[in-house]
Amino acid sequence: MFDLPPADTRALAHWIPLAAARPAMSPAWWPWVASRDSLTARLISAGGHRPFRVRLVNQHLDRPRRDEALALGLPPARLAWVREVALCLDERPWVMARSVVPLDCLHGQRLDRLGERSLGSWLFRQPDLVRGPLEVSADPPPFQGVSGPWARRSLFRHRRFVVLVQEFFLDRMADDLGLPSR
Template identity: 85%
Template sequence: MVSSGPGSDPRWRPLAAARPAMSPEWWQWVASRDSLTARLISAGGHRHFRVRLLNQRLGRPRRDETLALGLPLAHHAWLREVALCLDERPWVVARSVVPLDGLHGQRLDRLGERSLGSWLFRQPDLERGPLEVSADSAPFHTDSGPWARRSLFRHRRFAVLVQEFFLDRMAGDLGLPSR
């Protein structure tokens, strides 16, 4: 479960706590619990959707990710960073973190430029934990954005922390307010 108790990162807060600061237009995007990939494709209309793989490797998660996953601080994980693009323009950047002992034979390194959500949302027993929200921009990407969200997904014994950072470009292309 994503941590929101003592020791958690203050940049991330429960979804309900962000509601007063968020416009109704952004709330529809940030609070949705369905597939963000599917929502982006729908919102993009005739634009071409693409997942651009930015980075994929074994490494140490950031401290806030380690706390959210309940891992020891020196624990390694599978890290994946992608840009979700419409007509080659990034609208969202995402970072996924999977503890190595939680992979259980899943070959996520073979996803390439397919979205993790395209696999996750096909799992009949998928459980999604509570959403947390941040107003910070992606720490691994140069573009900023108004909002970010994250939640923990579980599929049997597999767990992945998915963090999605909405970019200013998306707001501009869709005519959304800056916050």
């Protein structure tokens, strides 16, 4: 098991289009950050025989951060469903993920029932799934007390369901895979 320090989820990341980050990103990081397929599937593949686990850190109703509300087109005070998980290999978190769904976009989806299953495992099975453009943050602020070199986010749409998925790649992942710090 591992313990995560208390969250500082109010810190904001500075998001830029993926193409704008390309010059600063090493070729080793590009396939991880720029991929549009399931990150969960990529992590499982990269982990080889190491056990993969989604650890539910938090899920609750909350006001989105200012940058999240803007990305979702929400008024800042509007409540949303927020879910935070750690994507782990050998119980070591490699990626922290934060998903934000406006309440009026849930349309009966019961995200609270996902438990320790990845949201991506459900999303990528939807035949009509549309993924918006990727945005990237270089040197994102610590998330759940841990830090890393890159974060990415995009909007996913499935019929009238909309979710902002943000993934924070951690230093532990870079160390375990021998990736450069950038």
